Amino acid sequence: xxxxxxxxxLIKTPRYTVTFRQFLTMNVDENDSLKIVGTLVAVEKExxxxxxxxxxxxxxxxxxxxxxxATMTAGAVQAATLDDVKSxxxxxxxxxxxxxxxxxxxxxxxxxxxxxxxxxxVAAAVLGDSEAVQYKPLTAKERFTALASGEIDMLSRNxxxxxxxxxxxxxxxxxxxxxxxxxxxxxxxxxxxxxTELDGANACIxxxxxxxxxxxxxxxxxxxxxxxxxxxxxxxxxxxxxxxxCDFLTSDGSQLAALRIGLANPGNAVIxxxxxxxxxxxxxxxxxDDQWFNIVKWSLNAMxxxxxxxxxxxxxxxxxxxxxxxxxxxxxxxxxxxxxLGLSADWAYNIITxxxxxxxxxxxxxxxxxxxxxxxxxxxxxxxxxILYAPAMR
Amino acid sequence: MKEFQPIAARPAPIKxxxxxxWLRDNLFSSIPNSVVTLSVIALLAYYLPLIFDWAFWSAxxxxxxxxxxxxxxxxxVFINAWSYQFFYGTYPVEEVWRINLTLVLLVMVIxxxxxxxxxxxxKASITSWLLLPIVGIAILDGRWLGLEVVSTDLWGGxxxxxxxxxxSIIVAFPFSFLWALxxxxxxxxxxxxxxxxxxxxxxxxxxxxxxxxxxxxxLFFAEGTNVDKLIRVWLVLIFFMSGYMAEVFRGGFQAxxxxxxxxxxxxxxSYWQKILLIILPQVIKVSMPNILxxxxxxxxxxxFLLIIGxxxxxxxxxxxxxxxxxxxxxxxxxxxxxFLVFWGSCFxxxxxxxxxxxxxxxxxxD
Numbered sequence: 069x070x071x072x073x074x075x076x077x078l079i080k081t082p083r084y085t086v087t088f089r090q091f092l093t094m095n096v097d098e099n100d101s102l103k104i105v106g107t108l109v110a111v112e113k114e115x116x117x118x119x120x121x122x123x124x125x126x127x128x129x130x131x132x133x134x135x136x137x138a139t140m141t142a143g144a145v146q147a148a149t150l151d152d153v154k155s156x157x158x159x160x161x162x163x164x165x166x167x168x169x170x171x172x173x174x175x176x177x178x179x180x181x182x183x184x185x186x187x188x189x190v191a192a193a194v195l196g197d198s199e200a201v202q203y204k205p206l207t208a209k210e211r212f213t214a215l216a217s218g219e220i221d222m223l224s225r226n227x228x229x230x231x232x233x234x235x236x237x238x239x240x241x242x243x244x245x246x247x248x249x250x251x252x253x254x255x256x257x258x259x260x261x262x263x264t265e266l267d268g269a270n271a272c273i274x275x276x277x278x279x280x281x282x283x284x285x286x287x288x289x290x291x292x293x294x295x296x297x298x299x300x301x302x303x304x305x306x307x308x309x310x311x312x313x314c315d316f317l318t319s320d321g322s323q324l325a326a327l328r329i330g331l332a333n334p335g336n337a338v339i340x341x342x343x344x345x346x347x348x349x350x351x352x353x354x355x356x357d358d359q360w361f362n363i364v365k366w367s368l369n370a371m372x373x374x375x376x377x378x379x380x381x382x383x384x385x386x387x388x389x390x391x392x393x394x395x396x397x398x399x400x401x402x403x404x405x406x407x408x409l410g411l412s413a414d415w416a417y418n419i420i421t422x423x424x425x426x427x428x429x430x431x432x433x434x435x436x437x438x439x440x441x442x443x444x445x446x447x448x449x450x451x452x453x454x455i456l457y458a459p460a461m462r
Numbered sequence: 463m464k465e466f467q468p469i470a471a472r473p474a475p476i477k478x479x480x481x482x483x484w485l486r487d488n489l490f491s492s493i494p495n496s497v498v499t500l501s502v503i504a505l506l507a508y509y510l511p512l513i514f515d516w517a518f519w520s521a522x523x524x525x526x527x528x529x530x531x532x533x534x535x536x537x538x539v540f541i542n543a544w545s546y547q548f549f550y551g552t553y554p555v556e557e558v559w560r561i562n563l564t565l566v567l568l569v570m571v572i573x574x575x576x577x578x579x580x581x582x583x584x585k586a587s588i589t590s591w592l593l594l595p596i597v598g599i600a601i602l603d604g605r606w607l608g609l610e611v612v613s614t615d616l617w618g619g620x621x622x623x624x625x626x627x628x629x630s631i632i633v634a635f636p637f638s639f640l641w642a643l644x645x646x647x648x649x650x651x652x653x654x655x656x657x658x659x660x661x662x663x664x665x666x667x668x669x670x671x672x673x674x675x676x677x678x679x680x681l682f683f684a685e686g687t688n689v690d691k692l693i694r695v696w697l698v699l700i701f702f703m704s705g706y707m708a709e710v711f712r713g714g715f716q717a718x719x720x721x722x723x724x725x726x727x728x729x730x731x732s733y734w735q736k737i738l739l740i741i742l743p744q745v746i747k748v749s750m751p752n753i754l755x756x757x758x759x760x761x762x763x764x765x766f767l768l769i770i771g772x773x774x775x776x777x778x779x780x781x782x783x784x785x786x787x788x789x790x791x792x793x794x795x796x797x798x799x800x801f802l803v804f805w806g807s808c809f810x811x812x813x814x815x816x817x818x819x820x821x822x823x824x825x826x827x828d
Contacts, residue, residue: 165771166781168789173781175526175543177552177616204615205781207771210677217680219688303793329789439786 149221149353149360150194150410158200161187162220165205168326169434169442170226170246179203185429186224186245186351188422189367193415198422212237215354222364223352226322242364244350245426246434247446247455249343250279251321253328256336258315263342267292270314274298274305282345283318306330309337316340320347325440341445363409370416373398373458374425375449381424384417398461405461426456528788540792541799544782548799551618551773557610561621564598568628572814576821592636595629614692618773620803626692626774627761630699631707637700638707643737645712656708663705668763671698676770695767703760710752714745747822754815758808765804775800 153159163171163183171181179201188198204220215223216238226248227233229241254260263286273280275298287294297314299305306327309317319327321343328334351368353361374380377395379387388399397403399420400413409415423429427449434442448454477483489499520535523542531537541548550558571594575587600606602617602625617625644656663671675698676691683689718741726736746753768777779796782788 166784168786172785205771
């Protein structure tokens with residue numbers, strides 16, 4: 069816009085008197101900008117009475133457009149997602165169109181899953197009601213656009229936290245709610261309990277996936293060999309495994325669990341404990357709204373911390389009144405944790421009573437209380453040998 | 463006098479009527495044909511019992527959860543449990559009368575277009591067709607009527623396919639007529655704009671248009687201005703459809719003899735009088751089969767909405783298949799169900815279409 073060589077105009081509003089150049093770099097709210105457009109047009113008319121009308125009109129249109137554009141950019145920086153969510157009364161949360169255990173709809177249209185619980189936790193923290201969520205099912209292609217355009221407040225759609233995404237897409241990952249990674253499934257009667265015993269075995273793999281690369285690396289690293297039997301879709305891979313065309317099947321751990329249930333006799337297959345690639349999945353927010361980023365980040369951490377402190381949905385009320393100082397701080401009986409986030413003092417209490425701590429959410433959706441029967445593995449709390457670790461809650 | 467000697471009776475002629483004759487003519491007319499017939503019969507004899515066994519005798523019909531599917535065959539419990547979502551999406555149960563009401567209105571408007579007395583039929587049906595999308599949206603969304611607002615991300619299922627197709631074609635209809643007129647116009651600007659529009663939307667795959675609508679379009683909007691995803695793809699469908707229909711109409715315009723245009727000119731009708739009173743009725747009559755064929759195509763195309771995550775019936779099926787409590791592999795039952803629902807509606811549409819064509823075919827009997 070400035071490169072087009074338009075002169076610098078003086079802008080007078082009830083609140084600001086600035087030059088146009090200055091205006092482009094400052095933050096104003098939308099109401100002010102509307103007034104500015106009005107004033108600007110008037111000023112310009114006085115200044116340019118003799119010029120050709122069409123020339124003025126073109127410049128005016130250009131200026132108005134660029135002011136609006138500038139306001140929008142300014143708006144993006146300032147946008148307070150928290151206020152939007154509060155005034156709307158619901159949280160709009162982007163989820164997957166269907167992924168077993170993570171975001172799934174039941175026959176009655178009710179959403180559940182580990183990713184869905186993340187949305188519910190944030191809704192409970194912000195609005196005090198974990199059901200005040202509007203779920204937007206998104207495909208993998210749409211998810212970042214939907215977040216960038218403001219269609220959703222947060223994205224919780226098994227999205228892998230990668231350097232490229234975090235740094236180049238205008239988004240922030242607010243933590244990891246599931247550490248996934250390529251893993252192995254074998255038939256029980258093979259008598260194998262660790263991937264290191266798989267030397268010389270046949271592998272059922274889906275062609276063209278990153279798993280293909282991960283398994284090649286893993287076997288070379290450990291000085292073992294395997295013979296790949298590739299299939300086009302995950303369903304064909306499962307059938308190949310079931311019909312005995314290979315000794316083990318490899319895919320992302322959470323996918324393996326779903327594939328396992330699809331077997332005619334799921335009890336015959338076991339998933340080995342080794343995880344051979346890094347797929348940390350977590351909630352995502354837009355860049356530029358640090359308060360909202362903090363809220364999502366600490367909603368996740370509150371669930372993890374609650375498990376560490378052994379606070380559950382059942383005993384939270386008791387712990388709030390009679391627990392140790394750490395319990396009381398977490399549950400809002402003491403301290404300023406809620407106020408610092410711009411939330412009420414019982415934000416974490418609401419999460420834990422309505423959604424549960426991380427362990428409850430995990431077991432209900434993907435763990436032992438669910439059909440998927442995933443083991444905690446590295447997703448256990450650091451106290452139990454996993455890598456889930458919430459920063460200090462104080 | 464020579465005594466009459468009857469010649470020996472000839473064998474009876476091969477029967478040319480009746481069931482055996484039909485069999486001989488159609489199934490056993492030559493050795494290769496007979497071989498093919500016998501092998502098909504053998505295959506059917508082998509597979510039909512298996513299919514029937516899977517679909518009926520060993521199938522599971524009663525129950526509400528996957529655990530009820532204990533028998534070998536099809537798990538129709540899956541379809542039964544999810545049937546509400548397959549038809550209505552996640553629309554609230556207590557509000558579902560609104561979807562049914564809209565469907566009834568749609569059927570009534572279709573019926574009215576063919577059964578009202580001729581004197582009022584044209585005006586009444588055009589008015590009701592144009593009002594239908596507005597009334598439908600008002601009922602389904604509810605905010606204009608003071609009903610409980612049901613946001614569009616709750617809409618879904620097979621009724622969404624029906625509504626999207628119907629709403630697009632109704633809105634696209636008048637536009638496509640204008641595009642067709644524009645393309646035949648003698649004004650260069652209007653003509654080139656029309657040609658570019660029509661050729662763009664006919665030349666681009668509908669999938670890429672859906673991607674544009676769902677992924678690209680929001681990037682051009684200002685921060686905070688969100689046009690609902692369903693409205694975005696509705697617009698895409700309207701554009702796509704009006705491009706296609708414009709060509710159907712253009713064919714119709716070309717089929718009207720030029721004498722009709724000249725006759726209208728010679729009695730001093732204005733351009734719009736000529737088009738609306740003389741030409742358009744003939745155009746619609748000629749184009750009807752193609753319009754209905756295009757509609758059936760659009761209706762089936764609405765299943766493509768699944769690739770942008772709109773919960774129409776196939777997307778709902780995929781969501782259902784990925785539910786961790788229904789992972790036992792019910793894809794076959796599900797897709798068979800979708801197949802039957804679509805085949806049923808498309809077949810009834812073509813029956814209706816044939817009826818309409820017969821009714822409109824006032825001059826040429828064929």
